[in-house]
Amino acid sequence: MRIIAGRHRGLKLAEPGKGDPAAHLRPTADRVREALFSMLTAGRLGDRVRDAVVLDLFAGTGALGLEALSRGAKAAVFVERGRVALGLLRDNLSRAREVAEVIVADATRLPARRGAAASLVFLDPPYGQGLGAAALASALAGGWIAPGAVVVWEEGAEVAVPEGFVLVERRRYGAAVVTVLLHEGGG
Secondary structure, X not given: OEOOOOOOOOOEOOOOOOOOOOOOOOOOOHHHHHHHHHHHHHEOOEXXXXXXXXXXXXXXXXXXXXXXXXXXXXXXXXXXXXXXXXXXXXXXHXXXXXXXXXXXXXXXXXXXXXXXXXXXXXXXXXXXXXXXXXXXXXXXXXXXXXXXXXXXXXXXXXXXXXXOEEEEEEEXXXXXXXXXXXXXXXX
């Protein structure tokens, strides 16, 4: 697993090994990240990565947020609570020499946000547990998501478009369904 483009292009990221206790982590595959970032930088919404404030929920290894930072996002907040995942995330931040906020918390129970709300949100929960909808609701309630923000939600199946959002795009990549939403505002 590597950073695909930007100032950290080619940087090898720490990831769980086969048989590793963190094997339950499912980092977004390089080819999926490449397609996703093509949508986010050259799609119908224009470049939504450059100068973005990123919120990476269920961050895991941090690959999505780090890819955004590599491509010009101005800041990123990573939310993760798994001990092994936190170790990989911190290792990857160190490898990239990036300073970012890491919040050790359950993404479905976020505290109120202090600071800038996110203009780009990555939501990659464990598949099929309903955690994505709960995390998105928590982030909205806590002021984490700016009006007009783009949310990229990866799940194992199609997800319902929550109130206050519009569907921009939905694509399937193997077992993953990536849904891109636009927050209409109002929080």
